[in-house]
Amino acid sequence: MTKLQSTRNSAADGPTTDGRASEFGRAYRPFEHDPSFSLFARARVEAPVFWCDEIGYWVVTRREDIAPIFQDPDTFGAEIALSPVADLAPEAITVMRDGGFDSVPVQVNCNPPTHSRVREIAGTYLNAKQYRTLEPYIHAKTVAFLDAMEGKGQVDLVADLAYDLPALVIFQMMGIPDADVNRIKRWANNRLLLTFGQLTTGEQMACARDMVAYWDYCRELVAARLVEPQDDYPSALLRERNGDDDVLTIKEIESLVFGLLLAGHETTTNQTGNAFRMLLSHPEAWQAICDDPKLIPNAIEETLRFQASVVCWRRRTKRAVTIGGVEIPAGANLLLATASASRDESNFADGERFDIHRRNAREHLAFGSGIHFCIGAPLARLELRVILEEATKRFPNMRLVDDQEIEMVRTIAFRGPTKLLVELGA
Numbered sequence: 161m162t163k164l165q166s167t168r169n170s171a172a173d174g175p176t177t178d179g180r181a182s183e184f185g186r187a188y189r190p191f192e193h194d195p196s197f198s199l200f201a202r203a204r205v206e207a208p209v210f211w212c213d214e215i216g217y218w219v220v221t222r223r224e225d226i227a228p229i230f231q232d233p234d235t236f237g238a239e240i241a242l243s244p245v246a247d248l249a250p251e252a253i254t255v256m257r258d259g260g261f262d263s264v265p266v267q268v269n270c271n272p273p274t275h276s277r278v279r280e281i282a283g284t285y286l287n288a289k290q291y292r293t294l295e296p297y298i299h300a301k302t303v304a305f306l307d308a309m310e311g312k313g314q315v316d317l318v319a320d321l322a323y324d325l326p327a328l329v330i331f332q333m334m335g336i337p338d339a340d341v342n343r344i345k346r347w348a349n350n351r352l353l354l355t356f357g358q359l360t361t362g363e364q365m366a367c368a369r370d371m372v373a374y375w376d377y378c379r380e381l382v383a384a385r386l387v388e389p390q391d392d393y394p395s396a397l398l399r400e401r402n403g404d405d406d407v408l409t410i411k412e413i414e415s416l417v418f419g420l421l422l423a424g425h426e427t428t429t430n431q432t433g434n435a436f437r438m439l440l441s442h443p444e445a446w447q448a449i450c451d452d453p454k455l456i457p458n459a460i461e462e463t464l465r466f467q468a469s470v471v472c473w474r475r476r477t478k479r480a481v482t483i484g485g486v487e488i489p490a491g492a493n494l495l496l497a498t499a500s501a502s503r504d505e506s507n508f509a510d511g512e513r514f515d516i517h518r519r520n521a522r523e524h525l526a527f528g529s530g531i532h533f534c535i536g537a538p539l540a541r542l543e544l545r546v547i548l549e550e551a552t553k554r555f556p557n558m559r560l561v562d563d564q565e566i567e568m569v570r571t572i573a574f575r576g577p578t579k580l581l582v583e584l585g586a
């Protein structure tokens with residue numbers, strides 16, 4: 161079963177000497193968006209790997225250290241990828257246990273050989289060819305959201321576009337009715353906070369109840385497809401399984417559905433917000449993609465590099481290793497600061513500058529790398545392209561509302577604006 165306790169290392173697992181690296185560890189605010197980028201820029205030079213006692217993780221900041229970690233699953237396990245980063249209250253764990261929550265690690269938080277088996281089967285449906293069949297739907301929904309904005313003057317791009325659209329796309333793949341968007345978005349958001357956030361006991365209890373409801377929903381969905389298969393992802397998994405537990409168990413299928421109902425839209429919702437924010441706060445970049453839509457794909461890569469919706473990911477050492485000159489024991493938690501790696505000057509010239517013409521923008525680590533590389537990356541890119549193509553055509557004079565306070569989602573890994581006010585222009 162997926163671990164419900166947090167997996168934090170204790171201070172005893174941290175550095176034995178109090179040095180420069182510990183200063184970074186004390187200054188780093190893992191749940192806050194700011195000032196992480198300026199801190200990372202200094203850390204990459206002065207202390208590329210530092211211990212953060214607040215979460216009990218070694219933070220790795222340089223691209224040259226992070227990329228090989230992703231490529232080496234024999235040394236760096238993925239089993240902690242979805243473990244709660246902060247300790248859960250026993251009451252919250254009881255709510256989930258008593259509620260029958262028993263999803264098992266599949267894909268992002270499991271290691272070979274289970275991962276290889278599951279990924280191969282998931283890939284028979286989750287692939288670029290299948291995603292392309294969704295383009296007409298993505299296009300039609302985007303146009304409908306933009307139609308609804310006409311004449312409004314000012315809108316919130318998160319509430320009026322980015323919040324629903326990626327969920328509706330995943331729901332198409334899952335065979336879920338549009339009417340369920342709101343409750344599934346709420347469950348998914350609460351799951352994200354429980355796993356990656358820092359909540360009070362009361363908040364944890366509310367999220368734990370939602371996790372149970374969310375899990376029940378996924379189990380019922382799979383049960384319904386067992387009786388009556390449809391043209392969707394759960395039915396495709398059941399078809400591949402063909403009654404054979406050695407191929408996939410029913411619990412693994414339920415867990416895959418549970419996983420995708422989060423991974424498939426929260427990330428893209430946040431990335432859509434980040435992309436608009438970056439492009440509109442650099443008006444010359446917005447103007448350039450309005451004038452020449454062929455620039456949009458690379459502009460998307462630059463927004464993923466400069467302001468990804470997933471800013472770090474996690475691994476655990478299987479043996480003692482040396483990373484960036486720092487000795488790290490076996491069983492240590494690593495926070496791979498991918499957003500830092502994606503600005504690393506050793507790979508990206510003038511990496512702290514947003515530049516939609518950057519030639520190697522696509523070398524960012526926003527989608528991870530190696531055997532767990534995001535299986536939904538082609539879909540996220542497709543959605544972002546269609547959204548930006550249509551929005552630039554329809555509202556070329558769009559601009560950010562001045563002096564708005566932009567609040568970012570507050571977790572260690574997921575970031576995006578909770579609200580983004582824009583003037584649509586004439």
Ligand code: HEM
Nearest residue numbers: 267268423424427428431527528529532533534535536540
């Ligand atoms: C901008 C949007 C997205 C971002 C930034 C993002 C980011 C990530 C990251 C960082 C990983 C972990 C990679 C690793 O461990 O090496 C991942 C894995 C994954 N993502 Fe995404 N993702 C996005 C969109 C999506 C979408 C749309 C889907 C659904 C189709 C999806 C499904 C998954 C799955 C299933 C995995 C696990 C893959 C595996 O372990 O084999 N993601 N994603």
